[in-house]
Amino acid sequence: MTSWAANLGDCFRCDRGAIQVTHVGESIDPDGAETPLFACRACTERLTAMHQRAHETPVRRYVPAPTP
Ligand SMILES: [Zn+2]
Numbered sequence: 001m002t003s004w005a006a007n008l009g010d011c012f013r014c015d016r017g018a019i020q021v022t023h024v025g026e027s028i029d030p031d032g033a034e035t036p037l038f039a040c041r042a043c044t045e046r047l048t049a050m051h052q053r054a055h056e057t058p059v060r061r062y063v064p065a066p067t068p
Contacts, residue, residue, distance in 0.1 A: 012027075021038035022039065
């Protein structure tokens, strides 16, 4: 996630409005409808850091599926 598109909009995470946001993903409703999620730069960086930390130190150990 290196591209930074400067759009003015609302951040889905901190609820600030009319700020620079970037498209960070989609929220999929139970009925299958996709809603684009936009986050401000601070929240985008926090989300990216959380994602990287989760990869380095997973909370739960990965248990490989048993092979038949
Ligand atoms: Zn935000």
